[in-house]
Amino acid sequence: MSREVSERAARVAPASRGSAPDAPIPNLVEQRIRFEPDGSVTAFSGKIEFGQGIRTAFAQIVAEELRLDPERVRMVMGDTAQVPFDRGTFGSRSIAQDGDALRKAAAYAREQLLRRASEKLGVARERLTIADGAVRDGGVRDGSRGLTYAALAADPPLAGEVPDDVPLTPASEHRVLGRPRARVEARDIVTGRATYVADVRLDGMLHGKRLQPPVRGARLRSLDDAAARAMPGVRVVRDGDFAGVVAERAAQAQAALDALEADWTSPNGDDQQTVVIPMREDDGVDAALASAAHVVEASYVLPYISNAPIGPSAAVADVRADEATIYAGTQRPFGLRTEIASALGLAEERVRVVPRMPSGTYGRNSVGDASFEAAMLSRLAKRPVLVQWTREEEFTYAPARPAAVLDAKVGVGADGSLVAWRYDEHTNAHGYGFAVDPRIAPFTSGRNAIPPYRFGKGRITLYIEPTPVRTASFRSLAAAENVFAIESLLDELAFAARTDPLTFRLRHIDDPRLRRVVEAVAERATLGERSSAGLGKGLACTIYHGTYCAQVAEVVIAANGTPRLTRFWCAVDPGLVVNPDGVRNQIEGGIQQSASWTLLEELGQRDGRITTTGWDTYPIATFRDAPEEIDVHVMGDEAKPSTGVGEPGTVPVAAAIANAIFAACGARVRELPIGAERVRRARPNG
Amino acid sequence: MKYRLRVNGGTRDVDVPRGTQLLEVLRDDLGLTGARYGCGRGQCGACFVLADSGRGPRAVASCLMAVDQAATVEITTVEGLAHDSELHPVQKAFAAEDAMQCGYCTSGMVISAVALLASSPKPSDAEIRDALAPNLCRCGVYTRAIRAVKRAAG
Numbered sequence: 001m002s003r004e005v006s007e008r009a010a011r012v013a014p015a016s017r018g019s020a021p022d023a024p025i026p027n028l029v030e031q032r033i034r035f036e037p038d039g040s041v042t043a044f045s046g047k048i049e050f051g052q053g054i055r056t057a058f059a060q061i062v063a064e065e066l067r068l069d070p071e072r073v074r075m076v077m078g079d080t081a082q083v084p085f086d087r088g089t090f091g092s093r094s095i096a097q098d099g100d101a102l103r104k105a106a107a108y109a110r111e112q113l114l115r116r117a118s119e120k121l122g123v124a125r126e127r128l129t130i131a132d133g134a135v136r137d138g139g140v141r142d143g144s145r146g147l148t149y150a151a152l153a154a155d156p157p158l159a160g161e162v163p164d165d166v167p168l169t170p171a172s173e174h175r176v177l178g179r180p181r182a183r184v185e186a187r188d189i190v191t192g193r194a195t196y197v198a199d200v201r202l203d204g205m206l207h208g209k210r211l212q213p214p215v216r217g218a219r220l221r222s223l224d225d226a227a228a229r230a231m232p233g234v235r236v237v238r239d240g241d242f243a244g245v246v247a248e249r250a251a252q253a254q255a256a257l258d259a260l261e262a263d264w265t266s267p268n269g270d271d272q273q274t275v276v277i278p279m280r281e282d283d284g285v286d287a288a289l290a291s292a293a294h295v296v297e298a299s300y301v302l303p304y305i306s307n308a309p310i311g312p313s314a315a316v317a318d319v320r321a322d323e324a325t326i327y328a329g330t331q332r333p334f335g336l337r338t339e340i341a342s343a344l345g346l347a348e349e350r351v352r353v354v355p356r357m358p359s360g361t362y363g364r365n366s367v368g369d370a371s372f373e374a375a376m377l378s379r380l381a382k383r384p385v386l387v388q389w390t391r392e393e394e395f396t397y398a399p400a401r402p403a404a405v406l407d408a409k410v411g412v413g414a415d416g417s418l419v420a421w422r423y424d425e426h427t428n429a430h431g432y433g434f435a436v437d438p439r440i441a442p443f444t445s446g447r448n449a450i451p452p453y454r455f456g457k458g459r460i461t462l463y464i465e466p467t468p469v470r471t472a473s474f475r476s477l478a479a480a481e482n483v484f485a486i487e488s489l490l491d492e493l494a495f496a497a498r499t500d501p502l503t504f505r506l507r508h509i510d511d512p513r514l515r516r517v518v519e520a521v522a523e524r525a526t527l528g529e530r531s532s533a534g535l536g537k538g539l540a541c542t543i544y545h546g547t548y549c550a551q552v553a554e555v556v557i558a559a560n561g562t563p564r565l566t567r568f569w570c571a572v573d574p575g576l577v578v579n580p581d582g583v584r585n586q587i588e589g590g591i592q593q594s595a596s597w598t599l600l601e602e603l604g605q606r607d608g609r610i611t612t613t614g615w616d617t618y619p620i621a622t623f624r625d626a627p628e629e630i631d632v633h634v635m636g637d638e639a640k641p642s643t644g645v646g647e648p649g650t651v652p653v654a655a656a657i658a659n660a661i662f663a664a665c666g667a668r669v670r671e672l673p674i675g676a677e678r679v680r681r682a683r684p685n686g
Numbered sequence: 687m688k689y690r691l692r693v694n695g696g697t698r699d700v701d702v703p704r705g706t707q708l709l710e711v712l713r714d715d716l717g718l719t720g721a722r723y724g725c726g727r728g729q730c731g732a733c734f735v736l737a738d739s740g741r742g743p744r745a746v747a748s749c750l751m752a753v754d755q756a757a758t759v760e761i762t763t764v765e766g767l768a769h770d771s772e773l774h775p776v777q778k779a780f781a782a783e784d785a786m787q788c789g790y791c792t793s794g795m796v797i798s799a800v801a802l803l804a805s806s807p808k809p810s811d812a813e814i815r816d817a818l819a820p821n822l823c824r825c826g827v828y829t830r831a832i833r834a835v836k837r838a839a840g
Contacts, residue, residue: 050788051786051787051788051789051825052787053787182781182782182784183784183786185789186780186781186784186786187773187781188789189781189786189789189792190764190773190777190778190781190786191720191764191765191767191768191773191777192718192719192720192763192764192765192793193720193765194789195719196719196722198719198722198723199713199719201717201719249702249703249710249714250710250714251703251706308824309824310722310724310730310732310788310790310791310822310823310824311722311724311732311788311790312723312724357788357789358788358790359722359788359790359791359824360787360788360790360824360825362824388723390726391724391725391726391727391729391730581784582784585784586787588826588827588830589787589825589826589827590826591826592826593824593825593826596826614727615725615727615729615730615822616727616729620822620824621828622819623814623815623816623818623819623828623831623832624815624816624819625828626815626828626829626832627829628811629829
């Protein structure tokens with residue numbers, strides 16, 4: 001990532017704050033809630049479950065407002081033939097957005113059922129009770145005439161837009177929300193019966209492989225497929241630059257693919273420019289820096305890393321002459337439907353996207369490579385086709401998390417207060433599609449670039465640099481890089497100002513919810529107590545899409561410099577908590593995954609081509625690397641709306657670890673991943 | 687080529703090319719998709735099954751075992767651990783600890799844990815970490831899974 005490019009770059013119009021591309025989607029009760037004759041409820045969401053636990057949480061939300069056991073609520077998620085439109089499952093927004101929509105739809109349905117029952121029974125509304133699938137006259141002791149939800153909802157069919165001010169069950173009366181609940185899928189998962197996208201089997205289904213172009217945009221000049229065609233059970237298919245094989249057996253398809261001899265043209269280099277987006281431009285930043293008592297100037301560097309799902313991309317497509325069904329591990333079923341319809345030349349309503357669990361993919365399924373390939377292969381072969389990428393294909397062709405260089409120059413006044421904050425974020429496009437659009441990029445590539453502190457005069461600029469590496473979405477997008485830099489900086493500034501990191505942060509925090517989690521985690525982790533040699537604790541925090549998260553990492557440094565994460569503490573406030581154990585699981589997992597990014601991960605690449613091919617060259621954390629304890633303190637604020645927990649736990653981890661390493665041995669490491677060599681080079685005694 | 691396999695307490699006949707991976711046979715010929723494809727190189731543990739040649743069950747990568755070799759041992763997949771509707775103690779413990787997120791690696795972890803407890807009924811933390819180290823989990827449920835194995839050990 002060269003800074004020369006930045007200087008030549010065109011400046012684009014500043015983003016107007018609050019212009020996130022989220023036009024409201026009408027919330028219609030008939031699209032959300034269906035009352036079944038057996039007394040159960042089916043509820044509908046366009047969001048996708050891939051391990052975050054929202055299928056369970058949504059069922060809890062609907063059950064609470066409809067006074068049902070959560071067992072009686074079945075969620076239908078993401079099937080474009082069944083659920084209301086949704087933009088996608090990302091940004092830890094599912095509970096905040098669709099959880100809210102479902103909650104209001106269920107509450108509205110409950111109120112309508114009560115109103116209807118009151119009319120039918122001729123009983124005042126206040127005398128009615130509603131529970132377990134029936135509305136009853138609470139004034140009658142025994143043998144009360146009950147009316148089932150289904151009967152009440154049927155005539156006329158319950159329909160209409162859910163008003164925003166529908167009365168919700170107050171927290172004091174919650175019986176389901178805020179109580180731990182096991183995952184709906186748990187039994188299927190432990191018995192192996194859970195059906196992932198790669199487990200879909202259709203009659204007449206073939207195994208397909210696309211011949212991947214060596215680089216994106218390469219054109220297929222010639223294809224020698226004689227050897228592949230000679231193989232039993234194999235067909236070679238081609239449509240322009242798209243070529244592939246289908247076969248009766250997976251191994252045959254792979255052997256045939258390996259037998260193809262292709263000659264590709266190199267694509268013309270894109271003439272892409274750096275996109276420069278000012279995110280904050282106060283007057284007087286340079287003067288404030290000049291007057292500062294202490295100035296810290298530092299650069300932080302993050303490499304390309306891989307989403308690295310345990311299950312490589314897969315999809316099953318059944319494309320007919322005038323319709324198509326795609327079984328996909330997508331995060332954007334409606335977006336994928338549009339893209340597949342366009343690729344196949346079908347009307348959107350002739351394409352159905354049926355989500356199936358992928359493995360966890362952490363943003364990678366914002367783009368639907370395997371689904372597109374399966375659709376094309378199925379169209380050409382006129383049979384249902386399963387595409388299963390290999391591990392090597394997943395590393396080589398999947399998008400990477402962008403690299404980043406964060407240049408900061410920050411000043412502290414004589415009284416120990418921040419006075420000036422200059423921050424240049426150089427990164428690549430985070431997200432898919434419109435990732436460099438200046439109306440959107442501050443929320444994706446510039447996510448969390450603005451510190452949650454009172455920092456004086458600020459100049460914060462986002463530079464989205466072109467790269468030959470294919471980049472897209474990875475859990476928390478740019479928040480990971482920005483919070484690594486910002487929270488490392490806070491410790492460096494505290495050190496310069498001779499203040500401890502906790503006191504320094506608290507002095508600059510105005511938001512009481514952030515203060516609360518920071519103080520809580522510091523206490524639980526006994527931050528500030530003297531620790532033994534070679535052991536250190538580091539603090540970091542963030543506000544991520546409305547969730548407050550503060551963390552302390554404990555590391556031990558071996559004599560050779562190897563950092564080992566031994567314990568971890570987190571305090572998190574995601575507003576009203578739906579499933580406390582679900583919150584803990586997501587935060588724990590986010591910490592474990594982010595610790596792996598921080599300490600171990602870097603994708604190899606040469607001129608934009610990924611050279612990493614397997615787990616041997618891309619080590620991630622294993623059972624042996626897991627900390628002894630991850631203490632997650634859930635301190636939700638039930639008066640505040642629910643916010644997400646899928647991503648926030650990952651965000652402060654890198655800085656917490658880097659700060660712990662500094663506390664342990666005096667090594668300030670500003671480049672990830674942090675291995676023994678970087679620690680040795682940075683520590684005072686080598 | 688015809689093979690007679692002993693799988694989950696029964697015998698299954700398959701007709702597949704010689705050298706076909708056991709993982710492919712399980713998933714595509716026997717409809718047992720609980721063993722997952724993860725890497726095809728024995729580096730991730732997602733495809734683990736139990737193989738018993740008479741000396742007790744061992745967790746093996748079914749992506750590295752050819753059907754020819756599989757025909758000489760007793761195979762148990764994750765689908766074969768529960769008896770009727772009664773889950774294996776390890777399965778119960780993983781569910782009770784919510785030691786999963788996406789669950790893609792769970793089959794392999796459960797298999798490794800069953801093999802561990804068969805040879806070491808009261809494993810230490812270090813033994814659990816070593817025994818399950820071949821099972822990669824990207825969602826990061828390691829600490830929960832360690833708790834689950836301990837719970838299963840009683």
